[in-house]
Amino acid sequence: MTTSVLDPTNEQTPEHRERAQRISSLQGATIGLLDISKPRGDVFLDTIQSLLEKKGATVLRYIKPTFTKPAPVDLRHEISTTCDAVIEALAD
Amino acid sequence: MGNSQPKLADGFVVFVKRDCPTCELIIPVLEQLCESKILRTIFTQDDASFPELPITSDDTSLEVSFSHRIETVPTLLKIQDGIELDRTVGWSQDTWKAFLDIEDLGPENIPSYSPGCGSLSVDPDLQGMLQKKYGSGLVSREVTFASAEDEFEAMYDRGWSDGLPLIPPTIERVQAMLEGTKRKPDDIIALVPPDLVDLTVEKVAVNAVMAGCKPEYLPVVITALETACGDEFNMHGLLATTMPVGPVIFVNGPIRKSINMNSGMNLLGQGNRAYSTIGRAVQLTIRNVGGGRPGEVDRATHGSPAKYGLCFAEDEEGSPWQSYAQDQGFSSEQNTVTLFPGEGPRMIVDQLSRSPDELARSLAMGIIGNVHPKLVMGFDAILIIGPEHASRFAEAGWTKEQVNEEILNHSIRETDELIRGANGISEGLPEVFAGSTLPKLRPNGGLIILYGGGAAGLFSATIGGWLSGDKGSIYQTREITL
Numbered sequence: 001m002t003t004s005v006l007d008p009t010n011e012q013t014p015e016h017r018e019r020a021q022r023i024s025s026l027q028g029a030t031i032g033l034l035d036i037s038k039p040r041g042d043v044f045l046d047t048i049q050s051l052l053e054k055k056g057a058t059v060l061r062y063i064k065p066t067f068t069k070p071a072p073v074d075l076r077h078e079i080s081t082t083c084d085a086v087i088e089a090l091a092d
Numbered sequence: 093m094g095n096s097q098p099k100l101a102d103g104f105v106v107f108v109k110r111d112c113p114t115c116e117l118i119i120p121v122l123e124q125l126c127e128s129k130i131l132r133t134i135f136t137q138d139d140a141s142f143p144e145l146p147i148t149s150d151d152t153s154l155e156v157s158f159s160h161r162i163e164t165v166p167t168l169l170k171i172q173d174g175i176e177l178d179r180t181v182g183w184s185q186d187t188w189k190a191f192l193d194i195e196d197l198g199p200e201n202i203p204s205y206s207p208g209c210g211s212l213s214v215d216p217d218l219q220g221m222l223q224k225k226y227g228s229g230l231v232s233r234e235v236t237f238a239s240a241e242d243e244f245e246a247m248y249d250r251g252w253s254d255g256l257p258l259i260p261p262t263i264e265r266v267q268a269m270l271e272g273t274k275r276k277p278d279d280i281i282a283l284v285p286p287d288l289v290d291l292t293v294e295k296v297a298v299n300a301v302m303a304g305c306k307p308e309y310l311p312v313v314i315t316a317l318e319t320a321c322g323d324e325f326n327m328h329g330l331l332a333t334t335m336p337v338g339p340v341i342f343v344n345g346p347i348r349k350s351i352n353m354n355s356g357m358n359l360l361g362q363g364n365r366a367y368s369t370i371g372r373a374v375q376l377t378i379r380n381v382g383g384g385r386p387g388e389v390d391r392a393t394h395g396s397p398a399k400y401g402l403c404f405a406e407d408e409e410g411s412p413w414q415s416y417a418q419d420q421g422f423s424s425e426q427n428t429v430t431l432f433p434g435e436g437p438r439m440i441v442d443q444l445s446r447s448p449d450e451l452a453r454s455l456a457m458g459i460i461g462n463v464h465p466k467l468v469m470g471f472d473a474i475l476i477i478g479p480e481h482a483s484r485f486a487e488a489g490w491t492k493e494q495v496n497e498e499i500l501n502h503s504i505r506e507t508d509e510l511i512r513g514a515n516g517i518s519e520g521l522p523e524v525f526a527g528s529t530l531p532k533l534r535p536n537g538g539l540i541i542l543y544g545g546g547a548a549g550l551f552s553a554t555i556g557g558w559l560s561g562d563k564g565s566i567y568q569t570r571e572i573t574l
Contacts, residue, residue, distance in 0.1 A: 003236070003237050003243040003246075003260055003262065004234050004235065004236045004237075004262065004263070005234070005235050005237075005243070005247075005260045005261045005262055006230065006232035006233070006234060006235070006261050006262070006263060006266050006294075006298045007232050007233040007234070007235050007298070008232075008252050008261060008295065008298045008299050008302055008376070008380040008381070009252070009380045009381065010287060010289040010295070010380075010381045010382075010383065011232070011233050012287070012289065037563075065563075066329075066562070066563040066564070068326055068328075068329030068330075068332075068333065068559060068563060068564050068565070069323075069326060069328060069329055070328060
């Protein structure tokens with residue numbers, strides 16, 4: 001027997017995007033460090049910051065208001081327009 | 093429904109069927125109107141040769157009747173510029189005369205009034221077929237399984253299931269489901285995470301069919317999803333967390349009874365269709381429309397059986413106190429749904445307390461165990477007080493507010509017991525909190541007290557929460573929109 005049903009999904013097809021160009025050198029690059037507000041994320045990112053600075057990068061620090069929600073649009077926009085690359089401190 | 097209507101010629105047209113005694117009765121009237129060329133067309137629903145007149149038109153397909161929403165035969169329509177100006181339903185000699193603007197109509201011996209019969213185009217058995225054929229107004233993609241495919245297996249294969257079998261969401265079933273709400277299928281009720289997709293009433297109905305809901309449950313499902321997907325409840329966070337939580341749904345108001353929700357014995361257990369399917373419909377919608385699937389954005393470490401869907405009702409009739417919804421300012425006639433970010437329920441046994449004070453202490457001790465006895469403040473809780481426990485409080489004249497306050501008081505902890513390392517356990521609060529006290533639950537609104545359960549058993553049940561407040565999820569109550 002042939003059955004027809006209605007599609008329960010959002011019927012969307014994922015959009016394919018190319019990855020951003022990898023940066024070739026940290027020297028002079030601006031690197032964003034995003035703390036998602038999990039405990040001790042700052043400890044991890046402090047260490048990353050000092051390592052990056054030793055290699056000549058400029059580091060900018062960002063923080064999400066809460067780890068339970070996606071980063072606000074404005075924050076994402078600021079990071080994407082200010083930084084050459086971003087490192088996110090995910091989880092505890 | 094947005095289908096195109098077959099255009100009708102200007103003038104008067106009538107819809108009839110042979111199987112209608114009123115239509116038989118007015119054959120002489122139709123003959124007169126045909127001869128005088130007042131009537132343009134007679135659409136006949138069940139017999140193309142009835143009545144045998146040159147203007148009789150075959151509508152046994154019911155396309156014209158359905159698209160013009162004919163509910164009764166005979167129905168007389170006045171058409172101008174292809175648009176219906178007016179209609180009269182059934183046979184009434186005086187009404188027809190006025191409608192047609194003529195003085196003499198029909199033989200003298202004809203009864204002056206007869207109500208007519210139901211139009212075949214509104215026959216419930218034909219609705220699904222007619223909707224499908226002449227425009228359902230639904231826009232979801234139709235998925236046709238191959239003839240050799242087992243429909244139930246095919247739905248599993250497409251990843252639509254939570255693991256349990258699904259009811260195939262055929263157009264007919266989705267149409268029937270949509271009868272449960274006054275909202276239009278294309279109404280957008282929420283932006284559903286994690287993919288942040290517009291959620292239409294139609295997609296909710298498709299998932300509600302699959303979950304096994306009855307149409308009358310649909311308003312509860314829709315309002316629950318509206319609430320879940322709001323920024324305050326934060327369904328995204330609830331889905332993505334490693335903790336074993338989901339939207340815990342409870343219902344207040346008359347709809348509990350009209351959809352037969354169980355609030356008595358085994359209220360948190362199996363066996364009640366509304367319980368088993370409403371929460372499931374919410375979860376399936378988030379899975380299928382929002383794209384929130386376990387192991388993908390749903391990162392739960394252990395999860396919980398409650399994540400199949402947890403939806404119960406408060407026992408308002410048995411309660412010694414007013415309902416939770418009334419506490420929130422709703423009337424007993426309003427239907428509400430409350431969403432709480434919670435894990436699975438757990439019982440608290442106390443078979444020995446006889447005074448309200450010792451029972452409050454005992455229930456507080458039970459709640460202290462939620463999440464971890466050394467973690468405080470961050471997690472709200474629901475306490476469903478069973479009838480035998482509640483009677484301890486009611487007989488002593490305690491109000492619900494008093495019970496709530498006493499349980500909160502008795503759950504205040506000495507922080508020396510809670511700091512990291514205390515009792516040989518690293519988990520706990522930073523050292524700076526030592527030498528003080530902290531409440532287990534937030535003082536204002538950290539504990540929701542409900543009444544429900546079977547008559548026998550000196551037990552209550554608690555449902556532990558998830559990160560409470562702005563940083564996590566704020567529980568919500570909303571009136572159910574029908």
